[in-house]
């Protein structure tokens with residue numbers, strides 16, 4: 001079985017994001033970028049499936065500007081076999097990503113698409129669901145455990161009430177949650193080997209998809225600054241302050 005893993009290049013999760021002075025977007029100049037953390041988890045799971053003999057090939061796909069090649073090289077260094085970059089400078093929104101991925105699925109015929117439950121930059125949590133809808137494939141979102149056998153995936157999901165277990169017939173789209181696994185670090189020899197693995201670059205037009213944005217962001221702003229907390233020396237003082245200063249008692 002071939003597995004397709006979409007991996008997005010995002011602002012590194014350790015970086016404090018800054019809004020551009022004119023409120024038109026996020027400032028990404030000279031900011032450290034990395035693979036979306038949920039996509040690292042998806043890549044790790046695909047690699048473990050290959051190690052268990054459930055998968056035969058892992059194809060990592062990224063959509064975006066030329067520098068997404070770095071993200072793909074990370075996936076290759078972790079253990080993906082080959083990579084595809086759909087290169088565009090157009091701002092990509094979840095529907096465009098889902099349409100482009102659908103076209104890649106038609107070319108690559110994977111038995112499974114495994115991807116992050118959300119990208120930590122736009123927090124959309126839409127692409128996996130849209131892709132499954134466009135393909136007419138079953139979907140299992142927020143996976144915290146995945147077992148593949150006899151053409152079915154048994155997926156444990158974290159939901160508000162606890163854990164839910166679903167069985168979906170393959171091919172399917174699965175989106176992964178934080179507790180599924182702990183992604184490996186790429187070793188230096190594997191980083192070197194990854195430089196030689198195949199990486200194909202395609203324009204969106206080659207896939208017959210017009211990626212132009214359908215939604216317009218009006219304005220970005222930082223959350224209001226929070227006041228620093230204080231330490232109180234006794235329960236009596238706490239009660240007094242809650243009553244007299246915070247006005248909540």
Ligand code: AMP
Pocket residue numbers: 006007008009036038039061062063064092094097115116117118119120122123124125126127128
């Ligand atoms: P989102 O729906 O934007 O929160 O993203 C959910 C998942 O879709 C991500 O974790 C990625 O696996 C995938 N994805 C979204 N945008 C891209 C992109 N530009 N390139 C590759 N994968 C993407």
